[in-house]
Amino acid sequence: MKPCFGFCLLCFFLILFSSSVCAAESPNIQAKAAVLLDMNSGNILWSKNANEALPPASTTKILSAIMAIEMEELDHLCLISPQAAAVGESSANLSPGEELSLADLLTLALLKSANDACYAMGENVAGSEEFFVYLMNLKAAVLGAEGSTLCNTNGMPNADHVMSAADLATIARYAMHNTVFSDYVGTTYGNTYTGAYQRTAKNTNKLLYRNAYVIGVKTGTTNAAGACLVAAMEKNGRRVIAVVLNSPDRYNECLKLLEYGVENFVNVTWGASDDALGYTVVKKGQEQLVAVVASGRGIATVAKDKVAGCHVVACWCALSAPVAAGEVAGWLSLVDSEGQKLGELNLIVQKSVAKKGIFNWLEKITKD
Numbered sequence: 001m002k003p004c005f006g007f008c009l010l011c012f013f014l015i016l017f018s019s020s021v022c023a024a025e026s027p028n029i030q031a032k033a034a035v036l037l038d039m040n041s042g043n044i045l046w047s048k049n050a051n052e053a054l055p056p057a058s059t060t061k062i063l064s065a066i067m068a069i070e071m072e073e074l075d076h077l078c079l080i081s082p083q084a085a086a087v088g089e090s091s092a093n094l095s096p097g098e099e100l101s102l103a104d105l106l107t108l109a110l111l112k113s114a115n116d117a118c119y120a121m122g123e124n125v126a127g128s129e130e131f132f133v134y135l136m137n138l139k140a141a142v143l144g145a146e147g148s149t150l151c152n153t154n155g156m157p158n159a160d161h162v163m164s165a166a167d168l169a170t171i172a173r174y175a176m177h178n179t180v181f182s183d184y185v186g187t188t189y190g191n192t193y194t195g196a197y198q199r200t201a202k203n204t205n206k207l208l209y210r211n212a213y214v215i216g217v218k219t220g221t222t223n224a225a226g227a228c229l230v231a232a233m234e235k236n237g238r239r240v241i242a243v244v245l246n247s248p249d250r251y252n253e254c255l256k257l258l259e260y261g262v263e264n265f266v267n268v269t270w271g272a273s274d275d276a277l278g279y280t281v282v283k284k285g286q287e288q289l290v291a292v293v294a295s296g297r298g299i300a301t302v303a304k305d306k307v308a309g310c311h312v313v314a315c316w317c318a319l320s321a322p323v324a325a326g327e328v329a330g331w332l333s334l335v336d337s338e339g340q341k342l343g344e345l346n347l348i349v350q351k352s353v354a355k356k357g358i359f360n361w362l363e364k365i366t367k368d
Helices: 057-071 102-110 115-126 129-142 165-176 179-185 250-264 304-309 357-367
Strands: 004-011 033-038 044-048 077-079 099-101 189-191 200-202 214-222 226-235 238-245 265-271 278-283 289-294 297-303 311-317 328-335 341-349
Touching: 033 165, 033 250, 044 165, 044 250, 057 102, 057 115, 057 129, 057 165, 057 179, 057 214, 057 226, 077 115, 099 102, 102 115, 102 179, 115 129, 165 179, 165 214, 165 226, 165 238, 179 214, 214 250, 226 250, 238 250, 238 265, 250 265, 265 304, 265 328, 265 341, 278 311, 278 341, 289 328, 297 304, 297 328, 297 341
Parallel strands: none
Antiparallel strands: 004 311, 033 044, 033 238, 077 099, 189 200, 214 226, 226 238, 265 297, 278 289, 289 341, 311 328, 328 341
16 A cells, blocks of 8 residues: 555544533442443443453353354254263253253353353254364454453363453454344343253343343353353443453442443444545546545444544545555544544545556556
């Protein structure tokens, strides 16, 4: 890509809040690690030891479940192996030879936090739990959770089984955009309809009973991990995710983070206009000017007290024909009053531009 011209264009930006809005006090969280993330923009709004690799306990099941949902039909019947039935601690008391639908295993894994149900999902979806765990590690890496190392499907104690709060927030954000997954983790009670007998599952996430705006997602507890929670809230058009790992008060600390995210931040969008945002020069082209548009719609989460100073800056590149439609012609950035970049979109040309005839001729005789 060619270097930018030495000028930038300041674009008009709609101020959503008065500059008199005061900054909110940052939450005091005692958890060993914690993260607050906006579900729409993916921006981290608050963090503490966000990238520290820690035991995640049963919050692991967020990744197990979303993978099973994506890989197999919900009505697929899953045979319970002796190995799955033998998985202990938090258990649905599955029996060898039982057949349960994937839908029912998801109910037991996500609501009851049943380790045996999670193991059975992995076996039946991927052929073995070992291969399913291998796929989980690949999926985590693809999603950007590269600090995770997973050794099982359910988060049972293993010194090498670790995830960070930031990784869990990223994975939960991805999973919550799947309506099947979000329906499960937002449900307080569920029943199974296949297997040897009907089982009832009560969601272990107590925030669902305490706050009507909480919409998920998953608890986790082991001696090594302590009390962990990934929780999501939707309120006043805002959707946020909070993660606390090894917390002395996981429900209140998560709720404090969620409320902080909902009340003190706003999402700002820019770009994605069908109309030309400007024109850029094309050297040696049949046309000297070509219209540019934003490559998509940008979204950034900004503290309310900083919105008034936000503005959009466009920066153009030097282009030389031939230019293909969709080629990058510059950048459209959202910046705050201190000049810090909050987000960026590519600016692309709307149509192709061929070389002027004389330049094609000069190029031809030079080659000859």
